[in-house]
Amino acid sequence: MVEIVEQIDLNKVYKDLMHPAAGGICLFLGTVRDNSQDKKVTDLFFETYDEMALLEMEKIQHTAIEKWHLEKAVIVHAVGKKSVGEPVVAVGVSAAHRKEAFPACQFLIDELKKTVPIWKKEYFTDNSHWVSPTP
């Protein structure tokens, strides 16, 4: 499952990851942190190029499934304005063993941050800016 949604439904993510051949599920959930660069963050706003983002997410999903022989891989990203503490991205995998599950899950989030056309705007108490990723 790859999706761009208004609200992340963790039950749906979990249900999609369930598989009888899996001995474990590894899930990473990204949430809105209340600070950035020593400033207080109030909200994040996410913009996406939906059609291309979904294609890029599928590429990452398929690469991970093949490389680590996963049963399932899920990437869900939220769009719109999100407040402190809210989930903004969920990536997860189900695999026979944890040895494959952990690195595969990390791969999903690392690759998403490199290639998927999604943009984050940070809102502070006094201003806002589009985030440039740190190299």
Added chain:
Amino acid sequence: MVLIKAFGKVKEEVGLGEFRIEEEMRNVKSLRKYLGDKYPTIQWSSVAIAVNKQYAEDQDPLHQGDEIALIPPVSGG
């Protein structure tokens, strides 16, 4: 004619999420030249270009009706 979609910081700087270019563009490189002349304040070297939803290189050709996206550094997650 090609359709251009702009996102994030580029969208704000251009002032439009979508616009069309009527001029004929041979490839991505000529599009970059056109955009650089039209919007000189944007730091184009950090902006990726996608053609029909795939990341494109300078030498990739452009065709009538292509959907172009201007992709500033991504920051999802």
